[in-house]
Structure formats: structure tokens, C-alpha cells
Amino acid sequence: MTSHFxxxxxxxxxxEIQARIRSKAFIVSAAxxxxxxxxxIVVGGIVGKATADDTTPVAVVDGVSLQSTDGxxxxxxxxVAQAERLVRDGEVDAAVVPSDDALGYAxxxxxxxxxxxxxxxxxxxxxxxxxxxxxxxxLVSLIGIMFGVVFFASAVTFGSSIAQSVVEExxxxxxxxxxxAIPARALLAGKVLGNSAMAFAQIVAVAVAAVxxxxxxxxxxxxxxxxxxxxxxxxxFAVGFVLxxxxxxxxxxxxxxQEDVGSVTMPVMMLVMIPYLxxxxxxDNETIVxxxxxxxxxxxxxxxxxxxxGTAEWWEPILSLLIVAASVVVVVVVGARIYENxxxxxxxxxxxxxxxxx
Amino acid sequence: MLxxxxxxxxxxxxxxxxxxxxxxxxxxLTGFVGGNGAGKTTTMRILLGVLQADAGRxxxxxxxxxxxxxxxxGYMPEERGLYPKMPVAEQIxxxxxxxxxxxxxxxxxxxxxxxxxxxxxxADDAVEKLSLGNQQRVQVAAALVHDPxxxxxxxxxxxxxxxxxxTVLGVLREHAAKGVPVLFSSHQxxxxxRLCDDVxxxxxxxxxxxxxxxxxxxxxxxxxxELLVDGDVAWLRDEPGVxxxxxxxxxxxxxADDAVAQRVLQRAVQxxxxxxFAPRVPRLSEVFREVVR
Numbered sequence: 001m002t003s004h005f006x007x008x009x010x011x012x013x014x015x016e017i018q019a020r021i022r023s024k025a026f027i028v029s030a031a032x033x034x035x036x037x038x039x040x041i042v043v044g045g046i047v048g049k050a051t052a053d054d055t056t057p058v059a060v061v062d063g064v065s066l067q068s069t070d071g072x073x074x075x076x077x078x079x080v081a082q083a084e085r086l087v088r089d090g091e092v093d094a095a096v097v098p099s100d101d102a103l104g105y106a107x108x109x110x111x112x113x114x115x116x117x118x119x120x121x122x123x124x125x126x127x128x129x130x131x132x133x134x135x136x137x138x139l140v141s142l143i144g145i146m147f148g149v150v151f152f153a154s155a156v157t158f159g160s161s162i163a164q165s166v167v168e169e170x171x172x173x174x175x176x177x178x179x180x181a182i183p184a185r186a187l188l189a190g191k192v193l194g195n196s197a198m199a200f201a202q203i204v205a206v207a208v209a210a211v212x213x214x215x216x217x218x219x220x221x222x223x224x225x226x227x228x229x230x231x232x233x234x235x236x237f238a239v240g241f242v243l244x245x246x247x248x249x250x251x252x253x254x255x256x257x258q259e260d261v262g263s264v265t266m267p268v269m270m271l272v273m274i275p276y277l278x279x280x281x282x283x284d285n286e287t288i289v290x291x292x293x294x295x296x297x298x299x300x301x302x303x304x305x306x307x308x309x310g311t312a313e314w315w316e317p318i319l320s321l322l323i324v325a326a327s328v329v330v331v332v333v334v335g336a337r338i339y340e341n342x343x344x345x346x347x348x349x350x351x352x353x354x355x356x357x358x
Numbered sequence: 359m360l361x362x363x364x365x366x367x368x369x370x371x372x373x374x375x376x377x378x379x380x381x382x383x384x385x386x387l388t389g390f391v392g393g394n395g396a397g398k399t400t401t402m403r404i405l406l407g408v409l410q411a412d413a414g415r416x417x418x419x420x421x422x423x424x425x426x427x428x429x430x431x432g433y434m435p436e437e438r439g440l441y442p443k444m445p446v447a448e449q450i451x452x453x454x455x456x457x458x459x460x461x462x463x464x465x466x467x468x469x470x471x472x473x474x475x476x477x478x479x480x481a482d483d484a485v486e487k488l489s490l491g492n493q494q495r496v497q498v499a500a501a502l503v504h505d506p507x508x509x510x511x512x513x514x515x516x517x518x519x520x521x522x523x524x525t526v527l528g529v530l531r532e533h534a535a536k537g538v539p540v541l542f543s544s545h546q547x548x549x550x551x552r553l554c555d556d557v558x559x560x561x562x563x564x565x566x567x568x569x570x571x572x573x574x575x576x577x578x579x580x581x582x583x584e585l586l587v588d589g590d591v592a593w594l595r596d597e598p599g600v601x602x603x604x605x606x607x608x609x610x611x612x613x614a615d616d617a618v619a620q621r622v623l624q625r626a627v628q629x630x631x632x633x634x635f636a637p638r639v640p641r642l643s644e645v646f647r648e649v650v651r
Contacts, residue, residue: 011455173439180406180433181456
């Protein structure tokens with residue numbers, strides 16, 4: 001590999017990144033993804049905290065002794081009449097008044113039986129959990145959907161942008177000038193690297209924003225749970241996106257008009273969409289997630305998911321990453337051949353077999 | 359001197375170039391003429407290494423051309439194209455750098471060239487915002503920005519307004535004067551005739567004629583002469599050794615060898631006033647029709 005090849009790749013990479021940063025559509029979609037992730041963590045935190053810290057205001061008449069006031073915001077009153085007035089005014093949800101029965105107090109409500117207060121005053125038996133590590137099913141599928149959405153959104157955004165940039169060069173014919181100056185492979189490599197770098201930067205930004213948001217909203221425990229799988233997700237994405245980028249570039253190069261990009265990249269789009277749909281519907285199915293964690297296209301979602309669930313042995317992510325890396329090499333070699341052969345053929349759609357033969 | 363020898367190219371089963379060979383002399387403007395589908399663009403693409411030939415070689419001063427040499431070629435493809443949304447100066451600088459020019463020099467050359475092509479005030483505009491004529495000038499800048507050692511231009515004048523034609527002409531002559539071999543193709547035979555030192559004619563994928571324009575035109579047919587006199591030249595028909603090609607009152611075009619032509623001139627002077635008498639060199643378009651037939 002000559003230094004000129006490397007220089008050419010670097011120049012193309014920088015141009016791709018600049019073109020992406022200048023595009024308003026890119027900035028807006030990146031901001032939306034970032035805000036969506038941060039917002040979902042913030043909202044999740046507020047809802048969680050609200051449930052945990054929620055207290056019910058009650059008026060307690062002097063002379064009543066309660067075993068526990070957990071979950072209650074107690075307003076002491078001197079007489080029963082005062083307590084009842086507070087209930088009528090809506091200042092408190094219920095009043096606890098002296099009574100002659102076994103407990104020594106009774107609860108006075110306004111319209112409905114104040115279940116919160118009754119619950120808080122009830123004595124609950126102690127509970128022993130046999131599998132304290134198990135995660136709530138809701139959380140598991142939420143995490144699955146988050147990995148899925150971030151992967152899918154980034155892959156589609158940057159995959160489409162690489163496809164468009166390939167066709168832009170063909171449709172504007174600038175490609176012939178480029179080919180006279182640098183090898184087609186350098187052009188392809190620069191495109192894939194530039195877009196992969198941007199996609200990777202976006203994923204890292206999302207991950208960092210998520211971690212910061214968790215820390216700021218006091219959900220550090222969530223970070224402890226998610227940390228390792230997020231790091232693996234970022235790693236898998238970095239390698240896996242190159243695969244997707246090369247596929248998008250190799251399919252887009254078969255056509256010469258922007259209108260045709262959609263139909264020609266559809267198969268690649270499906271390859272990206274299937275793992276996303278699977279993780280949404282089957283995040284709690286160990287077999288499906290197990291298979292997904294080794295298939296190159298779904299491994300960036302499947303393996304981090306298993307790491308999160310704690311069902312992956314230490315060597316499994318490494319093996320899976322090697323499989324992804326090997327398929328990257330194969331796809332890049334085949335993709336470069338298609339790209340080189342189809343780059344100058346403008347007009348109709350180039351048949352895949354012809355592009356492979358050259 | 360740029361030399362192309364024995365170049366053959368097939369697209370599928372169709373042979374588009376068959377043993378194509380010619381030279382482009384240093385400092386010479388060489389016109390490359392041929393009909394649509396004759397093989398001009400394919401030949402140029404092979405010269406630039408954008409297409410690979412099935413056989414044959416391209417060399418400069420006897421040394422086969424490799425990718426590193428081709429980076430110093432300037433190329434203007436027939437299918438014009440630039441990045442529509444990229445600003446003019448940035449785009450030209452980018453292309454210079456792809457050709458291996460360092461950052462500082464790329465910037466300097468871009469500024470100078472935009473100045474030269476009257477594009478300085480558009481340096482920061484996106485290419486798509488420019489008028490078509492100005493876009494063509496940017497295209498010219500793209501071909502020249504790396505100070506090429508060989509210039510190959512496919513139909514450089516098509517789509518140019520008259521002012522731009524003059525600008526491009528000036529630039530081409532400038533480069534040729536520096537000793538750069540310049541090859542350009544054109545449908546416009548009158549333009550080629552006006553500009554070119556050498557001409558290469560291609561038809562059906564084979565070279566039909568190549569050489570200095572003067573020689574090609576002189577050797578294209580029997581010597582002919584143009585005569586304009588006051589009065590009538592009907593007597594010319596009866597001169598021995600003369601074949602009249604055109605005749606109109608006092609004007610005639612006739613074929614004759616040098617000695618006969620001199621005799622005719624003397625007779626014309628005896629008959630009356632001679633307005634003009636000159637050898638008639640065939641037009642390039644006539645040569646072209648002759649050789650591609």
C-alpha cells in the first residue's frame with residue numbers, strides 16, 4: 001500500500017465527515033436520537049423516584065399511636081373534628097382517629113376507602129426471594145429495545161448516507177474525475193471509514209450522554225447493571241457498522257440515480273431491520289437471543305443483551321466479535337470488487353453478477 | 359511525448375477499439391476527431407487509467423505510464439461533474455490534493471486559477487449556485503489545478519459560451535506553450551481546424567489518419583486552385599489538363615498540376631483583372647469525410 005493510497009483515503013474520509021456535519025438532516029436526526037435516549041432515562045428516573053418517595057398526607061389525632069409512619073406525611077391534630085375538616089378540605093387524604101377496637105385507631109376517608117393509608121398502616125409479612133438476581137421482564141425488554149433502536153437508527157442513518165454519497169458521485173459524474181486521480185478502492189475505503197467514524201462518534205455520544213444522565217439523576221445502580229453491556233455494544237457497533245457500510249456502498253453503486261437507491265438497498269435494509277424486530281419481540285427468548293448473538297448482523301444487539309442478562313460466558317463476546325470481524329473482511333473484499341466494476345457504469349441498473357465478474 | 363500503441367478494448371463481445379495507436383507531441387495541440395461511438399471517450403479513459411485496456415500500452419517518452427504518472431495528468435471527462443453542494447474553492451483544492459499536491463500549494467494554485475478564470479468572486483459559493491457557464495469554468499479549473507504534465511480533454515468546448523471558449527482556448531495554448539502534450543476531442547471540426555497542430559481521426563474503433571494537420575489536408579486529394587476574375591471564366595473548361603470542380607460566373611475551383619495552374623493564371627491575367635488566385639487546401643471536414651468512408 002503506497003503512501004498516496006493512504007493520503008487519498010484520508011482526504012476522502014475527511015471530506016465525507018465534513019459533508020455529513022454540514023447536512024442539516026444529519027444534525028437534526030443525531031440530536032433527536034440523543035435527546036430521546038437522555039429523555040427516556042430522565043423520565044424513567046422521575047417515575048421511579050416518584051413511586052419510591054411518594055407519601056400520603058394524613059391527619060393523625062393526638063393520642064393515636066402508630067407503629068410506623070413509613071409512606072405517610074403526618075399532620076398532627078388535636079381533635080377528631082379538626083382532622084375531619086382537613087379531610088373535607090382535601091388537605092389530607094385521610095384522618096387517623098382514636099377508636100375502641102383492637103388496633104386503637106380507625107381511618108376516616110372522604111369518598112373512597114383510602115387504600116394507600118390502609119396499606120401503609122397494615123402489617124406485612126416478611127418476604128424471602130429465592131432468585132433475587134432476576135430482573136423484571138419489563139426492564140429486560142426495555143433495554144433490548146434501547147439497544148435495538150440505537151443500533152437500527154444509527155445503521156440506517158449512516159448506511160443511507162453512505163449509499164446516497166456513492167450515488168451522488170455517480171449521478172453528478174464527478175466520479176470520473178475522482179477515478180482519474182485516485183484508485184476506486186481508496187474512494188470506497190474513505191467513504192466507509194468516514195461514515196463509520198461518524199456513526200461510531202454518534203454511538204459514543206449517546207453512550208456518554210446516557211451514563212452522565214444516569215449519574216446526574218442518581219441512577220448509578222442502573223449504570224452498574226448496564227455498563228459492561230454498553231461498552232461491548234459500542235465495540236460491536238464499531239466493527240459491525242463497517243460491514244453494514246460496505247454492503248450499503250456495494251449495493252448503491254449498482255444504480256446511478258437517487259430515486260433508485262431505495263429499491264437497491266432494500267435487501268441490506270432488511271438485514272438491519274430483522275435483528276431490530278427480533279430483539280423487540282423476543283428479548284426474553286434465550287434461544288433466539290443466543291443465535292442472534294453470533295450472527296454478524298444481529299451480534300451488536302444480541303451479545304450485549306446476553307452480557308446484560310449475564311447469560312454469556314466471558315469468551316463468548318470475544319468469539320462473536322471475531323466472527324463479525326471475519327465477515328467484515330469478506331464483505332469488504334467482495335464489496336470493493338463490485339464497487340470498482342460498477343462505478344463507471346451509468347444509466348441503467350448494473351446486474352450484480354456482471355459487477356462481480358467485471 | 360505521449361504514445362499510445364496497439365490498444366484494444368472489448369465491451370462484452372463487441373470490439374470498441376482495435377489496435378489503436380498515435381502520439382501526442384510535447385507542446386502540440388492534438389485534436390481527436392471521430393463520430394459518436396467511434397471510440398474517442400474509451401481511448402481517453404484508457405489513457406487516464408479509468409478503464410483498463412485488453413491489450414496495448416501507454417507511455418511517455420518511452421516509459422510505460424503507471425498510476426503515479428497518471429496522477430499528474432489533467433482530465434476533463436465528457437460527462438462533466440462536480441459536487442453540487444461543495445464550495446468552489448474548497449472543491450478545487452480537494453481535487454488538487456487528491457492529485458497529490460500539498461495543502462499549501464493546492465490553496466495557492468486554486469486562488470490563482472480562480473482569478474485567471476474570472477471565478478474569484480464565486481470562490482465560496484456552492485457549485486450548484488453558479489451559472490452553467492461558470493460551472494464549466496470550474497470544471498476547467500478542476501482539470502488544471504495540479505499543473506498537469508499531460509492534458510486530456512473530452513469535448514472541452516461543448517456547452518461553453520463563446521467567452522468561455524476563448525478562456526479555455528487561452529489556457530490550452532498556455533499549457534501547450536509550456537511543453538505539455540494536449541489531446542482534446544471535438545465534434546466541431548472547424549474548431550479543431552482552427553486550433554490544432556496535429557489531428558487524429560478515429561472511426562469504428564480504428565485510427566484512420568493521424569499527423570500534422572497541414573500534411574493531412576494537403577495529401578487528402580489532388581491539388582486544387584481557386585480563381586476569381588472580373589468577367590467570365592467559361593474559357594477555363596477548354597484548357598487542357600484542367601478539371602473544373604465548381605464554376606460560378608467569375609469564380610471557379612479547378613484541379614490541375616502546378617505547371618498547368620501557372621499557365622491558367624497567365625491566361626487569366628491576359629483576359630482581364632484577377633481578383634484572387636490561390637491553392638485550395640481541403641477543409642478538415644472534407645479530409646474527415648474522405649478518411650472515415
